[in-house]
Amino acid sequence: MAAEAQAEVPAAFWIGGRIPVRNRVLAAPMCGSSKLPYREQARRFGADVVYTEMVKAKPLVKDDAKTLRLLATSPGESPCGAQVCGAEPERMARAAARLEALGFPLVDLNMGCPVRKIVREGAGSALLRDPAQIEAVVRACVAAVDVPVTVKVRSGWAHQGHQDAATIARAAEAGGAALITIHARAREQRHDGPVDTAALRAAKSAVAIPVVANGGVESAEDALWLLRESGCDAVMIGRGAHGRPWLFRDVARALAGREPLPPPSAEERARLMGEHFEGLLELVGAHGVHLFRKHARWYFHSRPEAPEFVERLYRAQTEATVRELIAGWEALARACAG
Numbered sequence: 001m002a003a004e005a006q007a008e009v010p011a012a013f014w015i016g017g018r019i020p021v022r023n024r025v026l027a028a029p030m031c032g033s034s035k036l037p038y039r040e041q042a043r044r045f046g047a048d049v050v051y052t053e054m055v056k057a058k059p060l061v062k063d064d065a066k067t068l069r070l071l072a073t074s075p076g077e078s079p080c081g082a083q084v085c086g087a088e089p090e091r092m093a094r095a096a097a098r099l100e101a102l103g104f105p106l107v108d109l110n111m112g113c114p115v116r117k118i119v120r121e122g123a124g125s126a127l128l129r130d131p132a133q134i135e136a137v138v139r140a141c142v143a144a145v146d147v148p149v150t151v152k153v154r155s156g157w158a159h160q161g162h163q164d165a166a167t168i169a170r171a172a173e174a175g176g177a178a179l180i181t182i183h184a185r186a187r188e189q190r191h192d193g194p195v196d197t198a199a200l201r202a203a204k205s206a207v208a209i210p211v212v213a214n215g216g217v218e219s220a221e222d223a224l225w226l227l228r229e230s231g232c233d234a235v236m237i238g239r240g241a242h243g244r245p246w247l248f249r250d251v252a253r254a255l256a257g258r259e260p261l262p263p264p265s266a267e268e269r270a271r272l273m274g275e276h277f278e279g280l281l282e283l284v285g286a287h288g289v290h291l292f293r294k295h296a297r298w299y300f301h302s303r304p305e306a307p308e309f310v311e312r313l314y315r316a317q318t319e320a321t322v323r324e325l326i327a328g329w330e331a332l333a334r335a336c337a338g
């Protein structure tokens with residue numbers, strides 16, 4: 001299945017004058033799932049930029065081995081932004097410099113994580129209540145690196161009104177951010193509930209830098225709707241692309257006004273699953289068998305044969321069993337389709 005031929009598409013805009021955004025669709029950072037094989041597939045299906053899962057600034061600046069493993073990357077996925085989370089400008093600046101030294105062409109600052117432990121440290125979504133600190137953190141990071149610095153925030157801490165998002169966006173821009181992504185749900189909504197398109201619109205009209213709309217995109221139609229309602233420059237997709245990396249292609253085509261392609265065949269799905277699984281094994285060794293389980297469930301989503309296979313995959317203990325199941329599923333799905 002051909003992915004988008006990106007080089008032929010003119011840039012809709014550039015991030016910091018360096019990174020072209022052609023298809024207007026980005027892949028969201030997601031702890032536990034936006035690992036290297038996932039990101040490589042997202043890029044091949046047309047995501048303009050992919051992001052690592054979040055790492056914390058404190059262990060990063062100490063070169064903590066586990067943190068560095070989370071940042072494994074490859075030339076094939078470039079441009080991949082590395083996302084870091086923290087509250088102190090000076091430490092965040094050192095973390096940004098470390099990420100640049102590791103070769104990342106883009107540094108993204110997490111200012112939306114709702115997890116209590118992170119918030120207690122004044123990081124993640126805690127920053128949404130302190131625009132001056134947002135500006136200070138961004139400014140320090142921008143001064144520390146040559147690569148563009150982007151920021152990922154939420155529409156606010158609570159449903160307090162749309163001024164929040166505009167104020168937050170202005171603070172990020174004032175600090176020198178090259179782009180801001182807004183998950184259009186307040187911190188108190190966590191990951192569910194309707195997205196606040198008015199907040200996106202308010203933020204978009206408050207700043208000159210590109211604004212990326214994020215939240216709830218599960219189809220090409222959703223992406224078209226979100227851009228239309230928000231006036232934003234691009235969309236970012238998180239959970240909607242779990243087990244469906246071709247969603248990036250579908251969205252890219254829809255935003256370019258092109259006809260949709262048929263969904264991938266059983267063979268193609270099995271090939272993508274197999275590729276993802278082998279990539280995880282390469283990345284983390286035998287632990288990949290465990291890590292792959294949730295992805296397998298997502299790939300099988302809505303297939304009639306799913307429950308049986310998901311159950312067997314969850315029980316699988318070895319690489320060989322998973323490989324056999326993937327190959328077997330391909331044959332079964334073909335038979336079902338016939």
Ligand SMILES: Cc1cc2nc3c(=O)[nH]c(=O)nc-3n(C[C@H](O)[C@H](O)[C@H](O)COP(=O)(O)O)c2cc1C
Nearest residue numbers: 028029030031053054152183215216217237238239
């Ligand atoms: C399991 C999970 C892990 C996430 N991890 C991160 C993260 O590390 N950094 C971040 O900025 N956002 C993270 N997010 C938020 C997503 O990037 C995204 O903003 C959110 O899921 C909304 O987009 P969606 O509705 O398209 O999924 C995570 C979300 C989920 C569900």
